Amino acid sequence: MHIYIYDDYVNTKKYDNALARIETRITDLGLNGKIIRLGLLKNINEAVENEIKRGAKTIVAVGSDRTVNKIINAIIIAGINNQMKIETPLGIIPVGNESNTIAETLGVGQEEEAGDVLSARRIEKLDIAQAGHSFFISQAQIASQGTTLEIEKDYSIEIMEPGEIDVINLSIFSNLPEKAKPNPKDGILELYIKTKAGRKLTKLNPAANQSLFSLKKLTIINPKYPIILDNSIAVSTPAEISVNRSLNVIVGKERRF
Amino acid sequence: MFKSQDEKEKIKEVETIIGPSIKVKGNFNGQGNIVVEGILEGSLKTNGDVFIGDKAKIAAIIEAREARIGGEITGNIKIKKHMEVVASARIFGDVECASLSVERGAVLNGKCTMLPERKDEIKS
The missing domain is CATH 2.60.200.40 (Tumour Suppressor Smad4)
Known part of the structure; x- marks a missing residue:
């Protein structure tokens, strides 16, 4: 199952239309999945770890650079906690005018366009760096x-x-x-x-x-x-x-x- | 190899650039080409080429494949192939290389030994 993690800032009225368009595109592409909203969660790391253990097909960060960073940390920590190499890929859906430089660099377009990238499922194994913890x-x-x-x-x-x-x-x-x-x-x-x-x-x-x-x-x-x-x-x-x-x-x- | 300051731009694969506002202290070991425009204290060893800019200040042992030397250098220099000393160079140390050119105006205070070209890699 695809897991879509919505950052707290996208759960505001301002982004209702954008999210509706994204969700329609995702449905059209047959990529429906579970939505997790960050604002309601106590522990994002635990949620991501549980979804990976349940066999998530993709973990998708819906938000900005900050969201991508949070999800990367959650996936890597899940791997460390379980002493396993996590193969579940990270997907990104950039939303709004927040900084989305990572998605841009990875060739992922804004909002609905990102759905097409998810659908094509072109996967690259990329290095992850560590600074402190x-x-x-x-x-x-x-x-x-x-x-x-x-x-x-x-x-x-x-x-x-x-x-x-x-x-x-x-x-x-x-x-x-x-x-x-x-x-x-x-x-x-x-x-x-x-x-x-x-x-x-x-x-x-x-x-x-x-x-x-x-x-x-x-x-x-x-x-x-x-x-x-x-x-x-x-x-x-x-x-x-x-x-x-x-x-x-x-x-x-x-x-x- | 390096005919002028502009020749630096022709070094296609530069691994390291030590800019003019940078001071490096310690033992710098590289594999590729290195450009030094700033200050270096310690040692500089690479299997690639070294370009030392006209305003660089170096107090270090230098070992490289080929070199273009400008600036002020205090320390011994070992170059496996050609070493080009340009007019801005002030070298205070011994020099070993297989081939040498010295531009008018350069200062070279030290023993100069010409060696046959070595094929072995520099041990870092």
Whole structure:
């Protein structure tokens, strides 16, 4: 059975029409299933775990990047709790104007269009990264100010200008340098640092303020700012970030990796 | 290999870029090509090529396949194939390489040893 998990924000009147259209499309495609509404649940992890144990065919996140992140965490934790490799794929139905960069990157269209992607059931096994006790599929971001990066105890990186740090598994932004080619299937994370170099220097060479490293594990320390995972969830530091798990995900033809 | 600063752009597969606002401390071991424009302290070893920018400041041992050296380097350099030293380079350390070119204006203070081309990989 397909399990549709509606985030709490979609359970408002504003999204009644959108949900009705989605549900009609899902019915037309013969993909009906059980609906779980997050607002009424005490424990999403437990609900997802139970549905997987009952043999769910797909777990579908209906909402935004935040919803996708919650469901990914629930699926991975279910696997850890039961010491099993979970093959149940994750599907996504983006709803509304909330941030939906993960779905976009995976080639999943908005609302009803996402139904067609679910129906095509194109499954890719993608890496899942971990930051502290939380999991994420796309990027971890933090301000460079006051941040120390330690790379597998071999070396440390100090950033001398203000800017932004991205640890990328699946790139949700299109402004990365050409040479950075994050691949969510290679078991490697890309560390991308963009600093605010002088305008003159940036004018002469647009790549002048960019740094790039490929790695498997790093520790981020910043006593002031948290790390933002999947464009939505904040995690405090120090946090070790690594990539050591994977998840089946239903993707669209237009995916950007 | 690297004829000018613009040649850096021709390195198609860059594994690592250490930008001008970045300071790396420790032992950096890579497999691919590395561009250094910032500060590096410790050691830098790769099986690929190294491009050291004109404003880089390095206090480290460097080992690579080929290299374009600019900037200020304090430490010994071992290059398996060709090493190109450009005018901006200030090298304070011994150099070992199979082939060498030095541009007018470069400073090289150290022992220079020419080696036959090695085929073995750098042990990291």
